[in-house]
Amino acid sequence: MRLAFSKEDLKMEKMIKLTIDNKQIEVPQGTTIFEAAKQLGIEIPTLCYMHLGDMGIEHKPGGCRICVVEVEGRRNLAPSCNSKCEEGMVIHTHNMRVLNARKTVMELMLSDHPFDCLVCAKSGNCDLQTMAHQFGVRELHYKGEQSTYKVDYSPSIIRDMDKCIMCRRCETMCNDVQTVGALSAVNRGFESVVAPAFEMDLEKSTCTYCGQCVAVCPTGALTEKDHTNQLIRDLADPKKTVVVQTAPAVRAALGEEFGMEAGTLVTGKMVSALRQLGFDKVFDTDFAADLTIMEEGTELLERLQKHLDGDKDVKLPILTSCCPGWVNFFEHHFPDMKDIPSTARSPQQMFGPIAKNYLAKQMGIKREDMIVVSIMPCLAKKYECQRDEFKVDGDPDVNYSISTRELANLIKQANMDLSIMADEDFDNPLGESTGAGVIFGATGGVIEAAARTAYEVYTGKTLEKVDFEALRGMEGIRSATVDFDGLPINIGIAHGLGNARKLLEDIRDGKSEYHAIEIMACPGGCIGGGGQPLHHGDSSILKKRAAALYREDEGKAIRKSHENPYIIKLYEEFLGKPCSELSHKLLHTHYFDKSNEIEIE
């Protein structure tokens, strides 16, 4: 990975004139042929190159050799993604020689690729398949050795390395962006493969299941564990009451799978699709997000009050705990700090026990007859709902989680077109939510929602303006001070685990000045989750999804979690008060040390 040049850097640079496909262009020194061509509207095909604009990440290993172009006067074709423009260059991006070379490279790649496209999970959404089609590959002239690896099934992610083309995008996401370090290229030559240390299963590695590797994989080598068949079976079972909860980020991205513009809100259409699929109740994880704010916000204020009272043992800053990828990350990499995050469960895991203990009783059904399904933008959620601490006598509070992409496939399977569906409302009581719950899906949203409630509870005053704009944005690490009626509260925000690591190292070194920190594992927050429609590195899509959530928030009648009438009722009828004994039993959790134990004899 290399950092891209910022526009300011480029202004200082010398300009270079060159010709690409008979068109003249002037670019700053240091620009690659690939980027220069793009400015002319020429999209050179590539399988390994990846540019995540706002995140400043450019992955250009020059490995796939698909992006080769001819530079007049040079003996060999040049990989355009890592060849820099030079003065007077004359470049051809699609002459006979280039097209032949690309097709040959593609055929060589396919000679070591399984031919199960028809049943591959990535079919229809696979860059390799699309490009083979685009290049008009109709027969393979090469036959050679085929790699054979054991398929690695983890609770969230499936690795089928026979389908890997060694673009190594996943490695960049895992190491440079997320600093998780679960994946590395190992071995050499034909035997080389991207794998965890000692080629162990992902489940035994330091993988956090954030799914960012899956989100950038150009083939079917990395895919999510698919739970749709299980869901179809449960929906067809008359003995089961199947209820669904949908995470905030799903409604801002699902439409993309049906050809809608990024940032289109499909909340109502999604509800009616879920109802037509046969769910008995369609609820909203946003309700549980409001509940999270009640619990986490109360915990924040308790810790803050102790700190103000001079208690030296109190752990500050408090860290949010909604994101299961982030929880996995600190359990593996910062287990010495596992007392710092809030003990509040994530909204998904708050919804489960409320549905199975409170709602089931109201509906007059037994716990074991209720199936709770969640629709999540996330792959780590699949692992989270299987954690032992979230089960009662082996029965999970949330039975399983399906991703936004899986839901889209299921809707298509059922022969429905989301874009023409009517809008419907969520069921109650677990479908009512406030604007605070909606913004949980974007970076900064959880802490903004917490600030809205904590401010009013702490000061006893009504917020004049509920929008905390200082907490919003796409910068990897942000900070802001919120005035709690004379008490300055320092808030930190990080999205992307590499950014989270920086904040955690500051805390470990005693350099952190924050009272509260929000962390989301995926760049952009849940809207950029590993289970979302693929954004192919286009960060403008993430911004549109975030804007959609803030739009839904703005349109809500109630925008503060503690004002949600069904939340108030839930506490009155069932939980008592936030952080009560029952709340602790059902809505809080504890964390584990998952670092590698080194036993010294």
Place this chain on the structure above:
Amino acid sequence: MAKIKLAKSKVDTLVEICKSFDNDGAELINVLHKAQETFGYLPAEVQEIIARELNVSVAHVYGVVTFYSFFSMVPKGEFPISICMGTACYVRGAEKVLEEFKRLLDVPVGETTEDGKFSISCLRCVGACGLAPVVTIGERVYGRVAAGDVADIIKEYQS
């Protein structure tokens, strides 16, 4: 994750090695060389400690260990046999020599015979191309080796 068992003296030695390279992740290859020199090979436990000390991921350490054929994760034999597969040796028949070693010792490349006596590895150019094909056993160099010589060479070490 599995617990790792390693004698304290070995851990101390590894910590010292890493320290002598300022615990700098960029010195990984040098650290691995030193560790292999000390222990004879680089088992998973050793890689885990090195990763921890240099603050790099174990996957990365394993990636480097498996990339360079010089590094080995299994203990070498008492008499480590290396067959040069550099261009000059290769064109003069090194592959046949290698096949003969594999056949007579009944062990694949990168592994050690059951009695712990011999291990076979390949290397790239020892800088003695005039003697191609070249085989080294321990510190001893054999030049112009033909497949027919292999049995006699092995006999030298089997007394």
